[in-house]
Amino acid sequence: MEQQAKGTALVLNIQHFCTNDGPGIRTTVFLKFCSNRCKWCCNPESIHPKPELAYNVSKCIGKKACGLCLKPPCPEGALFVLDGPDDRVHVNWDLASDCGPETTAVCPTGALNLFGHETTIDEVLAEVEQDDAFYRESGGGITLSGGECLLQHDFCAALLAEAHKRGINTAIETAGNVPWEFMQQVLPQVDMVLHDHKITDPERHKKWVGTDNRRILDNYKRAYETFPEKTFIARTPIIPGVNDDEEHIRAVLAFIRPYKNVVNYELLPYHRFGEAKYGFLGRVYELKDFPLPPPETMQRLRAIIDEAFGRTTSPQS
Ligand code: SF4
Ligand code: SF4
Incomplete structure (x- = not known):
């Protein structure tokens, strides 16, 4: 990635009034650059580490x-x-x-x-603080997303530390494919970590996400153990024919259930909202003919999670 000036980051956009990126009403900051290449990515404009x-x-x-x-x-x-x-x-x-x-x-x-444009911590916080009244009312705050926000780790750590100083709740969305030191640097400033378990089988992970998943799983394990006071939520985007099998869900549950700080496992149905952006960027969307996951599949997989968490009804159903 091109070196950003100190205290700045390459940001895609800032989205207000988000309700699925952590507790309460949140302002989500999308940072550019990602180390994965998921074939279903709905934010293809977030992948490359320069304006496009x-x-x-x-x-x-x-x-x-x-x-x-x-x-x-x-x-x-x-x-x-x-x-x-x-x-x-x-x-x-x-x-x-x-x-x-x-x-x-x-x-x-x-x-x-x-x-993509370069932004400073002060500029981000000035925009985030416009929503302050909503955070206080709903228990919301700021969420850093991407791309992979942790690749711009110095910026994330400094921004979230400043948010904390101002009493703002903090969360990140990560796919975990970063050096452990990046995670270790940022997590002390994070209240909630929303982290993806996309595919547990290493070969399938390589095929569909484009990378080895060993570092990702190792990072998550170290994060659960190093930061027992943090709240983690595991998530899987369900892609038909790729990871919509019970085996994957059970493998993730086996991985997370020993850790009390992983408080939930959420499934996100695959969608094609990002398809048009591939055309705008001169790229090909490979999953064009992929079906959306039927509601029955989502229900069946969520029931397995509910059972593992000892719940009778899913908060997502
Ligand atoms: S990790 Fe997220 S941003 Fe990166 S390629 Fe996959 S879906 Fe896209
Ligand atoms: S409207 Fe078309 S021709 Fe005019 S500046 Fe935009 S892209 Fe170029």
Whole structure:
């Protein structure tokens, strides 16, 4: 990742009034950069560690009516128009990696956009504190997400320490694929850790998430043991045919149940909300034809978790 200035991070966006990212009403800060490559990722714009050009052709009004992005400082050949009646812009994605705010700022319709910008701790907290009244009312706070927020560990630790000083509850969403030292540095400032157990079988993990899961599982075990006073919630996005089997759910339960600080295990049904963004980034969405998990599957798998936690009804049902 390109080195960010001290006290800054590459942030995608800040989302207000989130209700699924920890207790109460929360403000979620999405940081850019991820060490996994999940084929179902609904935030593909969060993966690469630099700002990225996005292009929505349906908003382009064409070269004749506009054409502003085709003039300098556009990197030569990155944006172009084909001969013919349709004079809307095309992107040569191989040449677009250096497109920056100077390229997108000229676009009057929002067809061109940049995912990711550098932000300071003060800027984030100024926005987060706008929701202060909601936190106090609901027991909410700030959640750092991504991408993998822990890859920008210095920023996360400093931001959450400052949030704590201001009395704001803190949470992170992590997929755990980071050096242990990053987790160890940030967790003292975190009240709740929402952590993914995507796939327990190592070979399937490599195939669908693109990485080895040994470091992830080792990090979680060390985190449960090193920070017994923290609250952990395990989560699995359920992808049909990938991890919607009872074996996976039981393997996760066997992993987490010995630890009293892992207070819940949540299942999140797969969705395709991020599909359009693949097109905006010039990428292919490989799971295009994947079905959504049927409600009966979710119910059956949640029942196994309820039983393991000694509950009769799931809080998610
Ligand atoms: S500046 Fe925007 S609207 Fe104008 S031609 Fe370029 S992409 Fe299309
Ligand atoms: S860990 Fe999350 S952000 Fe990273 S690739 Fe997987 S789904 Fe996307």
